[in-house]
Amino acid sequence: GESVGLHLPTLSVQEGDNSIINCAYSNSASDYFIWYKQESGKGPQFIIDIRSNMDKRQGQRVTVLLNKTVKHLSLQIAATQPGDSAVYFCAERSNAGGTSYGKLTFGQGTILTVHP
Amino acid sequence: EAGVAQSPRYKIIEKRQSVAFWCNPISGHATLYWYQQILGQGPKLLIQFQNNGVVDDSQLPKDRFSAERLKGVDSTLKIQPAKLEDSAVYLCASSPLIAGAKNIQYFGAGTRLSVL
Numbered sequence: 001g002e003s004v005g006l007h008l009p010t011l012s013v014q015e016g017d018n019s020i021i022n023c024a025y026s027n028s029a030s031d032y033f034i035w036y037k038q039e040s041g042k043g044p045q046f047i048i049d050i051r052s053n054m055d056k057r058q059g060q061r062v063t064v065l066l067n068k069t070v071k072h073l074s075l076q077i078a079a080t081q082p083g084d085s086a087v088y089f090c091a092e093r094s095n096a097g098g099t100s101y102g103k104l105t106f107g108q109g110t111i112l113t114v115h116p
Numbered sequence: 117e118a119g120v121a122q123s124p125r126y127k128i129i130e131k132r133q134s135v136a137f138w139c140n141p142i143s144g145h146a147t148l149y150w151y152q153q154i155l156g157q158g159p160k161l162l163i164q165f166q167n168n169g170v171v172d173d174s175q176l177p178k179d180r181f182s183a184e185r186l187k188g189v190d191s192t193l194k195i196q197p198a199k200l201e202d203s204a205v206y207l208c209a210s211s212p213l214i215a216g217a218k219n220i221q222y223f224g225a226g227t228r229l230s231v232l
Contacts, residue, residue: 032219043120043207043223044159051218089158093219103172104221106158 012113019077021110023090026071030092034104035064035075039086047075047088077112085114118142120224122208128230134196137227141189141210147171149221150183150193151207159207165191166213195229203231 013019025033031052036044050057050064050073057064063076073090091104121140129135141148147166151159162181164172167188176183180199185191195202205228209221 034220041225043225046220046222049218049220103161103164104219106160109158
């Protein structure tokens with residue numbers, strides 16, 4: 001069945017290091033992927049997205065890489081800061097039926113801790 | 117731009133009682149979602165509205181959960197009667213209606229429900 005999972009449930013880094021958070025997905029019909037950041041007591045906050053016809057997309061300090069061959073998604077955070085400490089979720093949209101409003105399926109999440 | 121508003125922030129009830137959550141989406145957003153997030157897991161979609169019609173409620177436990185979206189704007193999610201396993205954060209999200217495009221969902225802070 002459909003599943004979105006993360007290889008590492010926790011990640012600890014030093015301030016200034018680069019962070020890489022990984023995500024595996026199994027639904028080859030997924031056409032769109034999103035990374036969200038969730039801080040304690042808050043709702044998920046959009047970070048970056050990528051469509052399935054792309055393999056890389058960059059934002060401010062963040063890069064998302066998509067490898068459709070192995071169904072793998074990663075989020076790279078450059079020069080990680082203490083404010084980046086949060087739970088990070090990847091989510092996929094399965095575009096079954098051709099609708100543009102397909103359901104998002106979220107992964108379990110990775111806890112990122114940045115040490116000063 | 118104001119974000120997604122949810123109330124209450126916290127609710128504690130005893131099992132078999134009823135509870136209701138309220139959500140006001142971002143102005144102009146046609147699509148509204150209710151998610152359940154159990155501690156340590158990613159959000160799980162319960163129901164998705166497009167304007168005031170239900171698009172997906174396949175994961176909504178309809179024997180006890182109900183939701184409505186009055187006039188295609190505000191929405192309420194109700195649980196009656198509540199069970200211990202309903203303890204979770206209930207997140208509301210909204211997104212604009214843009215055909216063929218991305219599906220960035222904007223989340224509220226959520227309502228944390230504890231069922232005793």
